[in-house]
Every structure is written in C-alpha cells, then in structure tokens.
Amino acid sequence: MLRIERVQELSDPRVADYRNVRDPELCRAAGLFMAEGRLNVQRLLEGGRYRVRSLFLTETGLEAMQPVLRTHARELPVYLADSAVLNEVVGFNLHRGCLAAGERGPTPLARESFERADAGPRLWLALEDLSNADNVGGIFRNAA
Numbered sequence: 001m002l003r004i005e006r007v008q009e010l011s012d013p014r015v016a017d018y019r020n021v022r023d024p025e026l027c028r029a030a031g032l033f034m035a036e037g038r039l040n041v042q043r044l045l046e047g048g049r050y051r052v053r054s055l056f057l058t059e060t061g062l063e064a065m066q067p068v069l070r071t072h073a074r075e076l077p078v079y080l081a082d083s084a085v086l087n088e089v090v091g092f093n094l095h096r097g098c099l100a101a102g103e104r105g106p107t108p109l110a111r112e113s114f115e116r117a118d119a120g121p122r123l124w125l126a127l128e129d130l131s132n133a134d135n136v137g138g139i140f141r142n143a144a
Contacts, residue, residue: 001074002069002073002078003075003076003077003078004062004078004080005077005078005079005080006079006081007056007080007081007089008081008085009085010089012089014054014077015056015079015081015089017030017032017053017054018034018079018089018090018099018101019089019090019091021034021090021099022090022092028104031103031104032101032102032103033050033102033104034099034100034101035102036094036096036098036099037098038061038064038096040100041068041099041100042065042068044100044102045069045072045100046068046072050102050103050104050105051102051103052073052076052100052102052103053076053100053101053102054076054078054079054100055069055076055077055098055099055100055101056079056086056089056090056099056100056101057078057079057080057081057086057098057099058080058081058083059082059097060097061096061098062078062080064098083095083097123143125139125140125143127139
C-alpha cells in the first residue's frame with residue numbers, strides 16, 4: 001500500500017527536500033539529487049542504484065505513475081499537492097508534476113564504472129568546468 005500524504009502549504013516540513021531545487025549547491029550539500037519527470041523518476045525507482053527518499057507529485061503525476069509506484073515505491077512517502085503548491089515549494093513552474101528526491105551516496109571511481117562486468121554498451125560523457133547546469137540537458141539530448 002502506498003503512503004500518500006497530502007501537502008497543502010509551502011511551509012510543510014515534509015517537503016523541505018524539494019524547496020529551491022534549482023540551487024544545485026543546496027541539493028549537493030544535503031547529499032541529494034532530484035529526478036524530474038515521469039521517465040526519470042521511473043528509472044530512478046526501477047534502477048535500484050540510489051536510495052530514493054520520497055516522491056512529490058500532482059494528481060496527474062500520481063495517476064500516470066501508479067504502475068511503477070505499486071511495484072517500486074511501496075515503502076516511500078509520496079507527497080501529493082496541487083500544481084500551485086508544488087510550484088511554490090520547488091520555486092519554479094514544474095509542469096510535469098513529478099519529482100523524486102534521491103540520495104547521492106558515494107561517487108564510484110571511473111575505473112570501477114568502466115570495469116563493471118554486467119554493463120552492456122554505454123556512452124560516456126565527461127563535463128569539465130561546467131559553468132551553467134542548464135546546459136546539461138542539451139548535452140544529454142545531443143548524446144541521445
């Protein structure tokens with residue numbers, strides 16, 4: 001059974017992880033990263049590599065994510081809010097209505113990642129001295 005908890009106020013302490021998610025330094029300092037959008041959240045939940053702390057969804061996001069939530073998010077708190085509250089909490093218009101807070105964990109050494117026996121074909125990207133994190137999306141789209 002899913003633990004769905006309704007959030008109605010910006011000041012609700014349960015969604016503190018999601019406040020000001022546009023500031024990567026705050027997320028990094030808290031040991032977190034954010035997965036945004038249904039596909040990314042689904043991959044995070046199914047992947048098992050990172051611990052997922054919670055999910056923050058709108059009603060539409062909850063409906064769309066039901067199949068994956070039933071199998072991969074049974075123990076997680078799922079915070080549910082309308083779009084206006086979710087947008088206030090995160091600090092921008094999040095039209096996808098679907099976020100997950102993941103814990104970073106230790107960063108694996110590059111050699112360990114290259115030598116994994118279970119890994120199939122992969123594409124590696126190295127981003128050095130990245131000055132604007134908004135450019136990462138464009139880089140990923142080009143790599144895809």
